Amino acid sequence: MPRPITKNTLFYGDNLPILREYIPDETIDLIYLDPPFNSSRSYNVLFKDESGKEADAQITAFEDTWHWGEDAERTFHELIQNASINVVNMIGALREFIGTNQMMAYLTMMTARLIELHRVLKSTGSIYLHCDPTASHYLKVVLDTIFGVENFRNEIIWQRTLAKGLTSRTLPNNHDIIFCYQKTDAVIWNSDSMFLPYDESNLDEKTAGKYYLRDESGRLYRFTSLINPNPDRPNLTYEFLGVTKVWRWTKDRMEEAYRQGIVVQTRPGGVPQMKRYLDEQRGKPIGDIWTDIPPINSQAQERLGYPTQKPLALLERIIQASSNEGDVILDSFCGCGTAIAASEKLKRKWIGIDITHLSISLMKYRLKDSFGLIEKKDYAVIGEPESIDGARQLARDDRYQFQWWALSLVQAKPLGGESGGREGKKGSDKGIDGVINFVNEKSKTERVLIQVKSGHVKSGDIRDLRGVLDREESAIGVFITLEEPSKDMSTEAVSSGYYHSDLWQKDYPRVQILTIEELLNGQAIDMPKSIPSQFKQAGKVKKDEGKQSGLGI
Numbered sequence: 001m002p003r004p005i006t007k008n009t010l011f012y013g014d015n016l017p018i019l020r021e022y023i024p025d026e027t028i029d030l031i032y033l034d035p036p037f038n039s040s041r042s043y044n045v046l047f048k049d050e051s052g053k054e055a056d057a058q059i060t061a062f063e064d065t066w067h068w069g070e071d072a073e074r075t076f077h078e079l080i081q082n083a084s085i086n087v088v089n090m091i092g093a094l095r096e097f098i099g100t101n102q103m104m105a106y107l108t109m110m111t112a113r114l115i116e117l118h119r120v121l122k123s124t125g126s127i128y129l130h131c132d133p134t135a136s137h138y139l140k141v142v143l144d145t146i147f148g149v150e151n152f153r154n155e156i157i158w159q160r161t162l163a164k165g166l167t168s169r170t171l172p173n174n175h176d177i178i179f180c181y182q183k184t185d186a187v188i189w190n191s192d193s194m195f196l197p198y199d200e201s202n203l204d205e206k207t208a209g210k211y212y213l214r215d216e217s218g219r220l221y222r223f224t225s226l227i228n229p230n231p232d233r234p235n236l237t238y239e240f241l242g243v244t245k246v247w248r249w250t251k252d253r254m255e256e257a258y259r260q261g262i263v264v265q266t267r268p269g270g271v272p273q274m275k276r277y278l279d280e281q282r283g284k285p286i287g288d289i290w291t292d293i294p295p296i297n298s299q300a301q302e303r304l305g306y307p308t309q310k311p312l313a314l315l316e317r318i319i320q321a322s323s324n325e326g327d328v329i330l331d332s333f334c335g336c337g338t339a340i341a342a343s344e345k346l347k348r349k350w351i352g353i354d355i356t357h358l359s360i361s362l363m364k365y366r367l368k369d370s371f372g373l374i375e376k377k378d379y380a381v382i383g384e385p386e387s388i389d390g391a392r393q394l395a396r397d398d399r400y401q402f403q404w405w406a407l408s409l410v411q412a413k414p415l416g417g418e419s420g421g422r423e424g425k426k427g428s429d430k431g432i433d434g435v436i437n438f439v440n441e442k443s444k445t446e447r448v449l450i451q452v453k454s455g456h457v458k459s460g461d462i463r464d465l466r467g468v469l470d471r472e473e474s475a476i477g478v479f480i481t482l483e484e485p486s487k488d489m490s491t492e493a494v495s496s497g498y499y500h501s502d503l504w505q506k507d508y509p510r511v512q513i514l515t516i517e518e519l520l521n522g523q524a525i526d527m528p529k530s531i532p533s534q535f536k537q538a539g540k541v542k543k544d545e546g547k548q549s550g551l552g553i
Contacts (some may be wrong), residue, residue, distance in 0.1 A: 008350050010375075012360045012383030015332040015353040016109075016515065018118040022382070023351070024340075029327035030348075032318060032339045034130040034310065035113075037066070037106055066138035072105040075112050082113060090145040094138065107138050114146050117332065121183050126322040129179045130310070135521045136177045151372075154180040158314065159291045176397040186325070193320040195283035196292065204284075211278040223273040226254070226263065230465075241265050241272050286317075293317070309335070312541075315342035334350045337363035343375035344371055345541050357401045360384065361408035365418055370541040388482075391516045395454035395482055406452045406480050407434040409519040431468060438475075438528050446475040448527055453481045466496050466511060477498045477511045478525055501528045 002024045011018045066072075079091050091111055097102045114129075121127060127147070131139055144152065156178040163172040172326040198207065200220060211220040228236055237246045240254055247254060257274070265272045275443040293313045313336050319329060325347045331339035334352035340363060343350040356362055360381070367373040375381050384405060385391040395402040407414050412434035434450040449472065451465055462479060469477045476499050479485075485493075496511035508526050 004306075005351060005380075008344075008379040009352070010334075010360055010363055010379065010381045011351070011353040012355070012357060013353070014355055014380070016113055016116065018353050018383075019113070019120060019358075023116075023120045023330070025119055026122045027328065027329045028117075028351075029122055029125050030319065030323040031117050031121055031125070031127040031131070031330045031332070032315065033117070033128075033331060033333050034262045034335065035110060035333045036335075037131070037219045066100065066102050066106040066109065068100040068105040072100075072108050076108045079108070079111060079115075086145050087111065087115065090141065094141070096140075103135060103138070106135060107142060110139065111142050113289070113332065114142060117330075118146050119181075120330070123184045124186050124188050126180060126187055126189075128156075128318050129181075129226050130176060131179070132176050133173065136179070137290050140179060143179055143181055148435055151181050151183065152177075152179075152286050153182050156180060157289045158293065159289075160295045180322075188268075189323060190321055190324070192205075192282060193317075196286055197283045198278055198281065207278075207284075220278040221275045222278075223264075223266070224276045226272060226274050227405075230416065242269060243271055245271065290313060290314075290317075312338055312340045312342055315339045316346065318322070319343060319346055319348060319479070319499070322421075334363065335359050336538070337366050340369055341366055341541065344373070357384070357404040357408065358414055361404060361414075364408065365411065386520070388517045388520065391482060391520070399454055402454050402482075403433055403452045406454075406516060406519075407450060409435075410436070410450065410480070410514075410525055412436045412450050412532045432462060436525070436527070440475075440528070446478040447472070448478060448525065449474045450478045450480060453479070453483075455483070457481050457483055457485060457489065459486060459492050462492035462496075462511060462513070466492070469496075469510065470508065475510075476508060476525070476527055479511065480516065480519070481513065484515060489513060504528050 001500055002020065002022050004024055004027075004469060006024060006034060009153065012024070076091065076095065080088055083091070091108065093105055095104055098107070106545040115552050117127060129139060129143065134363045140152075140155075157387050158178060159174060160176050161174045163174050181402055203211070210222045213221050213223075215221060226245075226248050228248045231246050233246050236248070236250065238244065238251050240251065241258075249257070254263060254272075258272070262275055263272050264275060293311055298308055319339075319342050323329060326349065328349045329339060330351045330352065331337075332353045334354050336359060339350060340350050340352045344367065352363060354363075364375050364381070367375075367379070373379060385394050391402070391405075394405060413436070414434050415432060432449045433452045436450070437445050437447040438448070440446050449465070449468060451461070453461065457479075465477045465479055468474075477496075479489075479493070490513065493509065493511040493513050496509070498507035499510050506528075508528065512515075512526060514525065
C-alpha cells in the first residue's frame with residue numbers, strides 16, 4: 001500500500017514507480033497530463049521498425065523521442081501478464097497493427113501509466129490528457145479501454161497558434177487535443193465556470209437580436225415575461241399595476257423590483273415585464289473548440305523559456321471546471337509546472353512529478369517567484385539527493401541530471417540542453433554550465449558564470465574558468481565540484497583577485513570554489529545581492545488569502 005502524502009509535493013523521477021509507491025488508491029480529484037512526444041518527426045520515422053543494440057542504447061523513458069527497446073518490451077510483457085483482459089487485448093492488437101517502433105513504445109509506456117492514474121483517481125474525479133494529432137487517435141483507444149467508453153466526455157480542440165500559410169501538400173497543424181474522461185457519473189463539474197463574458201462589440205446574431213435595448217447608463221437589456229408558467233398557483237395570483245395574472249414572484253418581491261426599476265410597464269394597461277441585463281447573465285457557453293486562449297508569446301510575462309509551456313489560463317479553465325478549492329491536483333509530466341502554478345493560484349493542493357532535474361529546478365524558481373513558496377518549508381521535494389552519497393549516485397547515474405541539480409542549489413539558469421529533455425551540452429560560453437545575472441550600481445547586468453564538475457578536478461580547471469571570465473568580461477566565476485578541491489586549485493582561485501561593488505562597498509572573490517557538501521550544508525555564492533534571473537523570472541501571481549496545508553490523503 002502506498003504511503004500517504006501529507007503536503008504539496010514535487011517528485012523527481014519516473015512517474016510509474018512514484019505513482020505505485022507514493023499515491024494511494026482514489027486520492028486524486030483531478031489529473032492533468034501533457035506527456036512529451038516528438039510530433040515533429042515524420043510518420044515514416046515514427047513507424048519504422050526498431051531492433052538491435054543501437055535502439056536499446058537510445059532508450060530514455062521520457063525523452064521527446066521514445067524508442068522500442070528493453071524497457072518498452074519489459075513494460076509490454078508486464079501489461080500482458082498483469083493487466084485486465086480488455087487492456088491485454090487492446091495492447092496486443094495495437095502491437096500487431098503498429099509493430100515495434102517509436103509509436104508503439106510511446107503507447108506501451110502510456111498505457112502502463114494511465115492504468116495507475118485510473119487507480120489513484122477518485123470516483124468524483126476527472127482526467128485531462130493533452131496531446132496533438134500525431135498520436136491522439138491511438139491514445140483515445142487506450143483511454144477508452146482503461147477509463148471506459150461510457151466515461152468519455154469531451155475531445156477539446158485548443159487552437160495553440162494561428163495558421164501561417166499552407167505548406168506544400170498539407171494544411172497547417174495549429175491545434176492541440178485535450179481528452180477529458182471522468183471516473184464515474186458522480187463527478188465534480190462546475191458548470192458556472194464554463195461561460196465567457198459577453199463581448200458587446202462581437203455578439204452573435206441570436207444574442208444581439210434579444211439584447212438591443214439600452215438604459216440611460218448604456219447597459220444592454222431585454223424584456224422577459226413575469227408570468228408563471230404554472231396557472232394553478234393561487235398564492236401568486238394577484239393584481240399588479242392594474243393587471244391580474246399568476247406571477248412568478250410574490251407581490252412583495254414584485255413591488256420591490258418595481259421600485260428598483262427592474263420591473264417596468266412599457267404602456268398603460270400593459271403586462272409588466274422584467275428588465276434582464278446582458279452583463280448580469282452567465283455569459284456565452286464555452287464549447288469544445290477553444291480559440292480564446294492564445295499561446296504564450298515571446299513578450300508574455302509568464303513566459304519562462306520552456307518550449308512546451310502552456311498558458312496559465314488554459315490550466316485555470318480546466319481546474320476550475322473539474323475541481324473545488326482544497327481538492328488535490330496531480331500532474332505526472334509537469335515540465336515547467338503550469339498546472340502546479342494554476343493549482344496554487346486557485347487554492348488547490350497539488351502533486352507534481354517530472355523525470356528531469358531541469359524541470360524540478362524551474363518549478364522551484366516559479367513557486368518562489370510567483371507565490372513566495374520555499375522548498376522543504378511550504379512544500380516537499382522527494383527524489384533529489386539530500387546527502388553527499390546521494391549526490392555521488394546521481395553523478396554516476398546521469399551527469400546531466402547531476403549538473404542541473406547542482407545548478408539548482410545556487411539558483412542558476414542552466415545553459416545548453418533542452419528543457420524537458422534528458423541530455424545536455426555545454427553552453428555557448430564553452431565550458432560554462434550555468435549563469436546568474438545581477439544588476440550593478442550603474443544599472444548594468446553583470447554575470448556570475450558557473451561550471452559544474454562531478455569527476456576528477458585539477459588546477460587547470462580553475463585557470464580555464466579564469467580565461468572564460470576574462471573573455472566574457474564577467475564579474476564572478478564559480479566552480480562547483482563533487483570532489484574536494486586540491487591546494488593548487490584553491491591557490492589559483494585566490495590569485496584571481498576580486499570583483500568590487502561600489503553599491504555594496506564590498507570585494508567579492510572573483511573565482512570561488514564550492515563543494516556539493518558545502519552547498520548541502522547551506523553555504524552560498526558570495527556575490528552582490530540581486531534577484532537571480534533564471535530562465536525568465538515568473539511574474540507574481542495574485543491569489544486569495546490563505547495557504548493550503550496538508551494534503552490529507
